[in-house]
Amino acid sequence: MKKYTMSPMTLIALALLVALSACGGSESNQPSEQGVQQAPQKVYKWKMVTTWPKNFPGLGMAAENFATLAERMSGGRLQVKVYGAGQLVPALETFDAVSQGTAEMGHSASYYWKGKTRTSALFTTVPFGLNAQEMNGWLHYGGGMALWKELYEPFNLVPLAAGNTGVQMAGWFNREINTLADLEGLKMRIPGIGGEVVSRVGVEAVNIPGGELYTSMQTGVIDATEWVGPYNDLAFGFHQVAKYYYYPGWHEPGPTLELIVNKQAFESLPDDLQAIIEGAARAINQDMLDDYTARNNAALDELVNTHGVELRQLPDDVLIELNRITQEVLEEIAAEDAGFKKVYESQKAFREQAIKYHKISEQAYYRARELKASD
Amino acid sequence: MKKYTMSPMTLIALALLVALSACGGSESNQPSEQGVQQAPQKVYKWKMVTTWPKNFPGLGMAAENFATLAERMSGGRLQVKVYGAGQLVPALETFDAVSQGTAEMGHSASYYWKGKTRTSALFTTVPFGLNAQEMNGWLHYGGGMALWKELYEPFNLVPLAAGNTGVQMAGWFNREINTLADLEGLKMRIPGIGGEVVSRVGVEAVNIPGGELYTSMQTGVIDATEWVGPYNDLAFGFHQVAKYYYYPGWHEPGPTLELIVNKQAFESLPDDLQAIIEGAARAINQDMLDDYTARNNAALDELVNTHGVELRQLPDDVLIELNRITQEVLEEIAAEDAGFKKVYESQKAFREQAIKYHKISEQAYYRARELKASD
Numbered sequence A, B: 001m002k003k004y005t006m007s008p009m010t011l012i013a014l015a016l017l018v019a020l021s022a023c024g025g026s027e028s029n030q031p032s033e034q035g036v037q038q039a040p041q042k043v044y045k046w047k048m049v050t051t052w053p054k055n056f057p058g059l060g061m062a063a064e065n066f067a068t069l070a071e072r073m074s075g076g077r078l079q080v081k082v083y084g085a086g087q088l089v090p091a092l093e094t095f096d097a098v099s100q101g102t103a104e105m106g107h108s109a110s111y112y113w114k115g116k117t118r119t120s121a122l123f124t125t126v127p128f129g130l131n132a133q134e135m136n137g138w139l140h141y142g143g144g145m146a147l148w149k150e151l152y153e154p155f156n157l158v159p160l161a162a163g164n165t166g167v168q169m170a171g172w173f174n175r176e177i178n179t180l181a182d183l184e185g186l187k188m189r190i191p192g193i194g195g196e197v198v199s200r201v202g203v204e205a206v207n208i209p210g211g212e213l214y215t216s217m218q219t220g221v222i223d224a225t226e227w228v229g230p231y232n233d234l235a236f237g238f239h240q241v242a243k244y245y246y247y248p249g250w251h252e253p254g255p256t257l258e259l260i261v262n263k264q265a266f267e268s269l270p271d272d273l274q275a276i277i278e279g280a281a282r283a284i285n286q287d288m289l290d291d292y293t294a295r296n297n298a299a300l301d302e303l304v305n306t307h308g309v310e311l312r313q314l315p316d317d318v319l320i321e322l323n324r325i326t327q328e329v330l331e332e333i334a335a336e337d338a339g340f341k342k343v344y345e346s347q348k349a350f351r352e353q354a355i356k357y358h359k360i361s362e363q364a365y366y367r368a369r370e371l372k373a374s375d
Helices: A007-025 A059-071 A089-098 A120-124 A132-141 A146-153 A190-198 A210-218 A228-238 A263-265 A270-307 A316-336 A337-360 A360-371 B008-024 B059-073 B091-101 B118-121 B131-143 B145-154 B192-199 B211-218 B231-237 B263-267 B271-306 B316-336 B338-360 B363-368
Strands: A044-050 A078-083 A105-109 A158-164 A171-173 A188-189 A204-206 A242-248 A255-262 A308-315 B044-051 B078-083 B106-107 B157-164 B171-173 B187-189 B202-205 B244-247 B257-260 B308-315
Touching: A007 A263, A044 A089, A059 A105, A059 A158, A059 A255, A059 A270, A059 B271, A078 A270, A089 A105, A089 A158, A089 A255, A105 B257, A120 A146, A132 A158, A132 A255, A132 A337, A132 B131, A132 B271, A146 A158, A146 A263, A146 B044, A146 B078, A158 A263, A158 A270, A190 A204, A190 B231, A210 A228, A210 B192, A228 A270, A228 B157, A255 A263, A255 A270, A270 A308, A270 B131, A270 B271, A270 B338, A316 A337, A316 B059, A316 B363, A337 A360, A337 B171, A337 B271, A360 B316, B044 B059, B044 B091, B044 B316, B059 B078, B059 B106, B059 B257, B059 B271, B078 B231, B078 B271, B091 B106, B091 B157, B091 B257, B118 B145, B118 B338, B131 B157, B131 B338, B145 B157, B145 B338, B157 B263, B157 B271, B192 B202, B192 B316, B202 B338, B211 B231, B257 B263, B257 B271, B271 B308, B338 B363
Parallel strands: A044 A078, A044 A105, A188 A204, A242 A308, B044 B078, B044 B106, B187 B202, B244 B308
Antiparallel strands: A105 A255, A158 A255, A171 A242, B106 B257, B157 B257, B171 B244
16 A cells, blocks of 8 residues: 555545546546436336226337336436226226325226216217317317316325327227117217217217126126227227227227326436426327327228228218217216316317318328329 | 554455445445446437427427436436527538438428438328328338338438428418419429429429528419418418418328438447437427417417418319329339338328228218208
């Protein structure tokens, strides 16, 4: 030791320098900002419960993709372990589990919680309402997100839009639907406001988690079901238990999936990790729709051409009547429930604008693209 | 100093402990992961050049929103200063400036660079091609992004999708368009493949940055222009220099904006900041479309009802012929250019699938929503 002539204080100073440069990054060529030096380095290990089977195409993968992106963006400081339905809590206990802090996050659909508040249905999808593009416009630039946060605040939850399936299919039936009367007496899985609408024409509407639908159809617990669209429905094998596949999904034109975060857990995070959760949710909100958009057609081809499913269009008369009943149901709930009315009015005003503009843009374009010379 | 009985080595150890806990975060209640301790803390101060006026609604704000989100998600470690067109380099030098490293990033539209490679046009939009939802499906789950990265690699650029306007308007004219012959002799601002298509019916097609369009129309440098849609076109005041506003935007059904990153700059970033750039780009890719979706209709109302603009629909015959010429142009370029052909074939296959599926989903839904009882 004798050859070292540095004083103890010099040694301390050197040790400090080495320690600080190790944690500060040797690449730094600029003075660090205050906010950077103070960034907390705590590692958050969170649980996410979901209403989907683990790794289920589209829905379940969105939860996984969120976790992967958030972990990468946070340099490993936010690690989210995703649980499939039933692995930690049953599918339809996701809301309560996150509300109570059993898990910090959940991935699900708000309309499953209409037993908590009927208003929740408006943040997933409304029959004859907004499609995916319009829902995203309303949520992020039409006041929707603020209303959703307000609704979930008493439940101790922070909601984020985190996925969209696009227009769904009307569902699987073993009976042809030629008139409204053909719906009468069916026991059908159809959640949200769509369920309330069909119950007015004699359907017994129930909600059952996705993972239990195949067995429920097979054993006759239900006679008909809607789920999502070809990409997901093929994965569940519904073509083995139903003959007719109806479109379009009048009841779910652009369902938004939700990421719910326990409020205390969210608020315990530093600002950068809060931003990462918000940013990753926005990213998967689009990413899930991209996935469906790319894969639905091939799945439909397989259902129709390999499995012999009969693809049918709901008759116009049936759609017109379901639309009429939908508006009646919405107005009735709004008249009974001031909280529902507030959100409904906001969404209704946005819908009127969107319908007008899309008539000369998206809708006019779909028409223009397929025009053919008549001669 | 005498009352301190600690040895120099104890002092050093204590100093190290204090230093490391200060940088490691005092909240840590778990062993830090290796990746976390090693996260570099360098602050990156980057420049982003754009082809839009600073803070321009939609397009320009997407660039700002990207910078804000990336800075928050990185805890201030990635700071991007956004320059409007002409502030650092002229609008149409964005590509070269980022390629050469004058700026680390750019926000623009790939079809402006068809002078560098004609294939670039396919990553913005193609006449009668994919709409916003379909472009995102193709880019992120249909192989599009891999092809785009391959195309930009020799230019030293990493591309990311970073915004979409939705279906655009066909544009502003002072002449009624009743037949194809009415287009003849027009000098019109219309970039990308749309420009090549109209040049076959006698239009002199030019590209001019958005910020110069009003003056170009006013002084007669051009007779007609397309730009984006009501939200942006109102901001530029085109209603003061043109009478007719045509829809639908057959030539730009779902233009993707690009975020380009200098390759060396991107590769110099630690993985978490690369992920933050990718995540923030995905977030604004959707966010911009949400903004347009929410605001276009009110802007159109103002154009028509306050400013007396005449809203017109392009005749079916004109659209059919433009579609025919488009397919001819695309096939011709593909026959001449193997690089173009590779991307074109991928997009064309995706388009066929998307058209088929959207006929029973999005398109069928738009129709179902507006069905009315005939009696």
